Amino acid sequence: MPDGSDNDYLAYVHGRIAELRRTAYLLCGDTHQADDFVQETLTKLYVRWPRIGRVDNVDAYVHTMLVRVFLDDRRRGWWKVRLLTGPAEPPVVDGNPEDRPAVRAALAKLPARQQAVLVLRYLCDKPVREVADLMKCSEGTVKSQTSHALTRLRALLGADFRRPVTTVSRER
Amino acid sequence: MGVEDKMTDENASRLLRPLRGEPDGQPGFDVARAMAEGRRRRGLRRWTTGAALLAVTTVTAGGGTFAVAAMQPDPTEQKPAPVPSVAPSMPVAAPVEAAPPKSCEVTLLPTGGVRKSLVTAGDPSGRHHAGRLYDAAENVIIWTNGKIDAKVRMPGKDASIGDINRSGIGVATSYHGSTEQAYVYRDGEFTVLDGTGTRAFAINDAGVIVGGIGDFQNQAPVRWNTAGAKLERLPVPDEYPFGMATDIAEDGTVLGAVGDGRFTATAYLWLPDGTGKELPLPTVNGRKADSFSASSIADGWIYGMAVFVSSDQTTPGANGQANRELSPVKYRLADGTYHPVPAETGIGFGHLADNGWILALAGDKPVIVSGSRVTRLPEYQRYKEYQVTSLSADGTKAGGYSTDMGPEEVDNRPFLWTCK
Helix, strand or coil: CCCCCHHHHHHHHHHHHHHHHHHHHHHHCCHHHHHHHHHHHHHHHHHHHHHHHHCCCHHHHHHHHHHHHHHHHHHHHHHHHHHHHCCCCCCCCCCCCCCHHHHHHHHHCCCHHHHHHHHHHHHCCCCHHHHHHHHCCCHHHHHHHHHHHHHHHHHHHCHHHHCCCCCCCCCC | CCHHHHHHHHHHHHHHHHHCCCCCCCCCCCHHHHHHHHHHHHCCCCECCCCCCCCCEEEECCCHHHHHHHCCCCHHHCCCCCCCCCCCCCCCCCCCCCCCCCCEEEEECCCCCCCCEEEEEECCCCCEEEEEECCCCCCEEEEECCEEEEEECCCCEEEEEEEECCCCCEEEEEEECCEEEEEEEECCEEEECCCCCEEEEEECCCCCEEEEECCCCCCEEEEECCCCCCCEECCCCCCCCEEEEEEECCCCCEEEEEECCCCCEEEEEECCCCCEEECCCCEECCEECCEEEEEEEECCEEEEEEEEECHHHCCCCCCCEEEEEEEEEEEECCCCEEEECCCCCCEEEEEECCCCCEEEEECCEEEEEECCEEEECCCCCCCCCEEEEEECCCCCEEEEEECCECCCCECCCEEEEEEC
16 A cells, blocks of 8 residues: 555556556547646645555546546536637537547537546446446446437437448547 | 346447547656645645654655755745754844734634635735635635635636735636646736746735746746736846745745755845845754745744755755755844744744744644744644644734545645634
């Protein structure tokens, strides 16, 4: 168990940073923003590090922090846009759900918590129980949010969503 | 898992598959900056208690990280471990100290239902306080006479009002991406101060604002003579090209720190005309300090810590550690003398009132030091750990917040102490 020292913090961060960055990237789809989220999470973690010994599952704790940073950012972003220009509208989604920008834009239209649930379950491949733990909600809530999110996502992406995947998308 | 669930999962995975991928390029985050900012937020360094004569502090000295730590803008909240009594550097007449407070009470400041909140600043009259709100539509709160005056959304991340004056005008800083920006707060509105990459730390009743510009390892002290004025860089000595201005007295005298960007940062004064003056180093128990880290200026006095760096570890070694020892002292501007502060209870960095009282922490406990008396401030219900952030000029109103660990995160609640 971590003892709360700086060296311990550095060792912990060194061991987990790649996964944290990947999760941040999957949540937001943008490398620079992912790095901002990681930066903020590392800062929050350092603030709490002296008392980290009281935390049972540090990995889950840190990922919860990251998800909250993501949710906070989405909440703040929505607020700023609304104040200045009215409700934010992501780019119009057209046609092919194979298209990364189209799926990302559709995902961005969902409530932030639903975005997080989908990403954690289907991109980070975390089981429902773990997602519930990270999101600090019940497994039933994760399932219902998943269901709502998928229904909405399919509606946003149009009828094509049922078409079997026959091509491999280009991934960076 | 039922058949239907499995189908849902397969469909969902297929739907989201285009989003799979790995972040590209070099990581854009900076662990040293996270630690530096983390230190600033939690207002403390990793002080460890030494059993020897003086408490020994271990600070990670990973190059820039330590430089940043040594140049921290707000040392007022740093928590040292217990230290023994301190001898003055030279015999002087004992300063007249106010009697200790007769009684003090603590109140939880209202937040309109927001759970997590800090007090970050208070004005000299003790009427106005500013704080932060978390997990709420607004991120900044202003209290007047202990009641909510305003809840507002300040632009940027990590937005915080760092000081406020008797007119209720505050100075604040937030992040826009990785760039900090200084603001002035007045009547519910935030206005950008001149300059980018700026931080505003203090404002006096005349409306003069001081702070810093530049990133952590390349910063310079600045002053804005009014909220609308052009930023003015304050001069620094050749040997200490970096620095920041952290507090300003009502007469316009500016307190700050200068350093060489590596390990040394020591207290520095700028007189109202802008000329600079390095403070002499205190001598404690016959030993001359390596630097003086000052946290507060009021009524002709400066409060801070004499810092001793272990001579054999002033450079980063294999373990990246440097040992520092601290002793609290007061400096009288009129005659340039240092005076001891009773240290038996481990008094840390603090805030100075005009009557000589010092609001500080003894361990995690808030105290008021008056002369040789240390008065523990009352704790609120089950809360055991605190930070203190403001003290009125007459010493009767103190602001702070709890830092106890809650079930999921630090349980910050905003408090106001009132003493008679």
